[in-house]
Structures are given as structure tokens and as C-alpha cells.
Amino acid sequence: MTDGQNVQVDVAIIGGGPAGLAAALGAKKRGADNILIIERDNELGGILNQCIHNGFGLHTFKEELTGPEYAARFIEEVKKEKIPYLLNTIVVDVDAEGKILTLMSRERGLFKIRAKAVVLAMGCRERSRGALNIPGYRPAGIYSAGTAQRYVNMEGRMPGREVVILGSGDIGLIMARRMTLEGAKVKLVAEIMPYCGGLKRNIVQCLEDYGIPLRLSHTVVDIHGKERLKGVTLTRVDEHSKPIPGTEEYIPCDTLLLSCGLIPENELSSGMGVELSSITGGPVVNESLETNLEGVFACGNVLHVHDLVDYVSEEAAKAGENAAEYVERQIRETSRGIPVCGEKGVRYTVPSYLRPEYMDDPQVIRFRVGSNYQNVSVVVYVNDICVIKIKKRTMAPGEMEQIKLKKSDLEKVCECNKVQNIRICIEEQ
Template sequence: MKYELVIIGGGPAGLSAANAAWEAGCRSICIVERDRELGGILNQCIHNGFGLHYFKEELTGPEYAGRFIDMVGQTGVDVRLDAMVLDITPDKHVHIVSSEGGYEDLEAKAVILAMGCRERTRGAIAIPGTRPAGVFTAGAAQRYLNIEGYMVGRRVVILGSGDIGLIMARRMTLEGAKVLVVAELLPYSGGLKRNIVQCLNDFDIPLKLSHTVVNIEGKERVSGVTIAEVGPDRKPIPGTEIHYDCDTLLLSCGLIPENELSRGMGVEISPVTNGPVVDESLQTSIPGVFAAGNVLHVHDLVDYVSEEAAAAGRAAVRYLAQGETGERHEIPITFEGGIRYTVPASIDPKLVQDDLVLRFRVGGVMKKRVVKLYLGDEAVVSRKRPVMAPGEMEELKLTKDMLAAHPGLSRIHITVEEA
């Protein structure tokens, strides 16, 4: 089968990219999704808080996904469900296998990577102790509870204060479980401030920062978990252990962008984000291959995923119309003051079509700061930030007018300075 555009992943990023590409005039699009329905992780996120930016109203995860599924349903986009991508070649042959169509080779002129991310497992963080039942990633527990209808435990310890862990602390409490503690290795939470307030403080669930699990006990099922305080080197401090009798341990220890397919096709991957390195069009190091959403870098709000993926969809259609651009004048975005990365990583000012959103995260909690965006030696944006934290993504808008006012540009730089 031949398509102009193949999108890998039918979650919020893939749906938004497909819808935007169709609206931009592309009429040969295929979404490949490994699950049995579209919507991705949103289908199990039955709490509200979605859509405030994008739809200007508060929705649950399934409601938010449903809106995009309806939009795509009104187009002629082909959808392959229950289909696993085996391999993508650098010349954009997408090899898939599905129960309905068997093995297929989808030949694409452009590809959008929208595979999302996966959770860190117990094996990835190497917690000592026995290996009983009752240890779940927070996302797996969320699926069991919200979709399958299984109660995963009654006395719960949660390791990690990422957003899924915080939301599951509230969800388990509402289902009648007792959440004993949320332990966080770092000296700050990895989740949104609103989730700490609504999911922990409102239910009197203690959050212990700079703590980690040092032992899991139990033969058939978890019977107890021991946590301990950690020092600046993140190693447990002897004598600070606290034991909890519990039957369940949930792990919310970070998300990893799902980039095995990207690596396999030769896309350059950032060592900081674990996602592809992209330019102003969200194009990867392979021309005609774009990336958006959590496969690119982990977002805190799905609204931003949708915005980013829509931009990738429009960029893919421009690529299909124009082909590869010849001579590129890439300007890497440099940064200092505690910023860990930026998306995009570089910009060619001549190729910027719309106003550009630069997204970044900082490496630690900072207070009373000013973020400045420099074009050459001129600060074109200056924003006061009372508090910045790693759990909340920052963004700056770079307009076409700003770039037009700086011809011959050779430096784009972001700083975080004391206010």
C-alpha cells in the first residue's frame, strides 16, 4: 500500500497530527495503532483536567480523546487498529502486522512518529527485595482499575511523585484503599502543583521528599515496604528507615519516550530527552520524518501534545508539497542557567512558517527568575517566573516578525537569570 503520510500511533498526538494534515489538504493518510481502539493512554485517564487550553473547557481523558476521534472520523483517514509496527526503514517503508491484514508494507512519502512513552519498571530502577505480586507501575494499576475493573490493593505505598502516581493516590483513596505514603527520591515533586494539592493535600496523604524504597517484603503477595531518607548522593541514609505494612506498591518513577523504532531507522536521539532531535518543523534528522508528543519529549499537559502534533501534521504536508529543502541554514538554540534541553533544538529562520513555540524544562526548582530569549545580542522576550520546577514545562513564543527583524541571524540563546 502507498500513502502520502503514515502516522505511527493513534493517541492524542497521532490523532491531532492526522486531523491537521487532512485540514492542510493531504488526502492519503494512514494511522497505525497497536491497541484495539484509538485514543491511547487517554482512554484510562477518567479524571478531569484535560482540554482547558485546547478546547477552553474541562474534560476527562476519554472525552478529550473522543473529540479528536470524532474529528478524524469525519475525514477519509485510513486507520489500522490492532496493528504492530515491526520496522520503519530510512526510505520510509513501514512494515506492520495485524490480525486483520496480516503482514503489510506501507510505503510512505512522509512519516510522523507519535508513539508516546512508557513507564519505568521495577527492573529499571532496581529496588531490592523479594519479587511478590502487588508491585505495579502506576499506569498499569490505572488501567486495571479504570478499564478492567479490578481493585489492585487495599493498603498502598507509592514510589515517585510523577503526575500518574499523584492521580492514582487520589483514585485508590476514592475506591476505598488506604494510601499510606508517597515517597519521592528527589528533593522536589515531579508532578504538577495542582495535582499535589488536589490528590495528596486534599486527602491528607503524606509526601516524603528525598526518600526511596529500600526493601520489598512478601512471599506470594507484598506484605511490607521499607523506605529510607536519601542524602544528596541519592543513597539511603542508615537509621532513617520507616516500615509500612501494605499489600501494594505503585511505581511512578518517570516516563521514557518510546523510540526503539526511531533508533532502528537511524533517527538522531537526544541523550537528555531520549526523544528525536528536531528542527523548527519538528522534522528529525531524516528528511520527511517528523515527531510530536511524548515520543519527542515528555509533556505535562495533553493540550500541548495536540498543539505540537498539529504543527507536525502541517509541516509534513508542506514537506510533501515542496520536497526536501536544499541548502539549510540551521542555528542551534543554545541555553544556560539550568535549562536541560529545548524543543526544537535548532531553527532555520527562512523556513519558519508560523509563530514558533520553544519548549524547555529546567533541572531543579528555581524561584524569582527571569527567562530571556536572545536573537543575536538583543533580548526579544523577557518573562518573570516566580517559580520554575522540572515537573512543569516552560515555553516561549518566537514570532515570525521577531525573526524578520533580525536578518543574518547567527545566535538564538535562552537564559534563566536571577530576578
């Protein structure tokens, strides 16, 4: 190994996107001195750099910023705090036991660093055509929405002219508008579910304002064109998402953009031995956002897919603070804590475990629902006793929800150390 062998940091942050930046600042604020951000791309900011539309930062800064502007606020702060970072550097693997990270870059080759705490902030990737298993030919012209976004926003290049978008995730909606503004014809957005996957505001601002049809309960079942895409076959689907025979419709197009879900990128994490949730695809964490591996924390889209970057920043700052606190106190904890479960419409919760002695007061618990709801209540049970009931006019799978659980909510039921379980449900009013 080259020179880096003896480099020791307190908090190593894997990923220099919104989560990694906020985690670094959180760790700094909590007193960690020796922090290192490791970024595989050639600049900090992650995917925000290609998100040149506005709408970022409404919660954090009370103003509408573009992605690069939002990232810049954090990057400037990181630079002001003199937090070191490495660019063009990939983490090849992490030996979880000794927290030894093997890094690689063009400039420095292979080298190792030792960390007292690690924050996972690697983000997510888009579900590909292959993972969707759409039958048909395999021509050029099929892109994930994010790849198309990169071509248009970073390279100034158009991936095509006649566009069909499959999936109504936020990036797909944003790209419908973007491609239209750059001179392409977006024919329609098809969504297999009976509801939109993205934020309400994006449906209005990106589709309705441009007259782009959103075809709910529709999907692509065949891809035509041997060299470049020539068209897709669209069909209506039934309530089990199965194509309804006889509803096939041929849509000529040269470009198909896919916005069918994001998958947390946890190959590094699972290689380390981090336990992953089968629902979120992200690590199972406790209230401190710490994984099953002591001193290894996770935040942002590698933990679970967020709707707004503001929440990524908020969550990541917490992970950074907790990592710094871990370094300082070297918490050694054997109990996993109280299980926190999502039930009856709640697909998952983050965290999945809660240790009352370490919880924030109030502790934020984030979750998503599995379908659209109107006039329902979010109900929190502690040991099967209702402690919180919040009325909601609407709830949608595309939007991340949160509740704030106070220590006193637990104490309403029993002493904190006697709490057996915490359940969050959606109930009719």
C-alpha cells in the same frame, strides 16, 4: 508480501493516541488527502482511554474533560474527515530510506505500505522497577502507576489494598486519589527529589484533599515479601539522593506503585536511524518537528514528555501540518539550521535546531527546567544578545514551559541568515 505491497500513502502516522490523532487532523487541514493512522491497540485514543479523571482540555476547549472525552473530540473529527486508520496493527519496522513500513495485524498478517512522510507519535512508557534498580525481593504487587490505572479504570479490578506510591509523577498522584476512591488505603507518596514531580494542581486535588502524605527526599531502598509484596523500607535521602543511614522505616503494604518518570518509546525510531537526544530520550528535531531523517516528523510524548495533553495536541497538529507541507513541497534541506540550546537551568529545548526560513512567526519553543525557581527570568539570547526576557514568579521541573520567538526577535540582532545560535537561560531577577 500480501496485497498491501503497492499501498502508498502521503502521510503515515504511527500511533493513534492524542498525538497521532491531532497530527492526522493537522495534516488534513494542511491539504494532505491520503493519510493513514496506524494504532497497535484495539481503539483510538491511546493512554487517554484509561485516564478517566477530568482536567483535560482546559487550554484547547476551555472546559474540563475526562481523558476519553478529550480523545473522543479528536476521534469524531478524524471520523468526520474520513481519515483512514488501522487498529490492532503494529509497525514492525520502517525502512527510512524508502519510507516503507512493515505492518502486522491479526486480520491482515504482514504487509507493507509506502509513505511520503512519516509522523512518529508512539508515546512513552513508564520507568520500571528494574530500571530504577530498587533492591529486594521480586514479589507480585509492584506495578507502574499506569498499569494499575489500567487495571482499575479499564478492568474494574483492584491491584491491591494497602498502597505505597514511589515517585510523584502526575500518574502516581492521580492514582493515589483513584485508589483511595476505590477503597484502598494509600499510605504515602515518596519522592526522592526535594520537590514534587507532578503538577501543583494534582498535589492539591489528589493528595492534600485526601490527607495522603507526600514525603519529599524519601525513597524505597528494599522490597519485602517473597510471593506477594509485604512491605517496603523507606529512607530519607541527602542532597545527592543517597539514602541516609539510620532513617530506614518499614512500611507494611501489599502494593507499590511506581511513578518515577516516563521514557519516550523510540525503539522504532532508533531502528530507522533517527537521532535521539540523550536528555529527552526523544528525537532531535528542527522547528518543523522534523527529525534528522528527511520527511520523518515526531510529536507528543515520543518527542519529549509533556505535562498537559493540550500541548501534545497543539504540537502534533503542527507536526501533521509540516508533514503535509513536506509532501506537497518535497522540501530538500541540507542545513540543519541554527542550534537552539537550553542553558543555566533549562534542561532541553524542543526544537533543537531552527531554520529561520521555515519558522512559524512566532515559533513556539518548549522546554523544562531542572529544579524549582522563584522570581527568575527566562532569557533568550540570539548570538549572545538578549532578545527576550520574561519574568516568572515560579518555575518547576514538573511543568513544561514555552517561549514564543518572533522573526523580528532574530532580526533585532542581525539578518536571519547570520544568526549563529539561540540560547535560553534562567537568570536571577
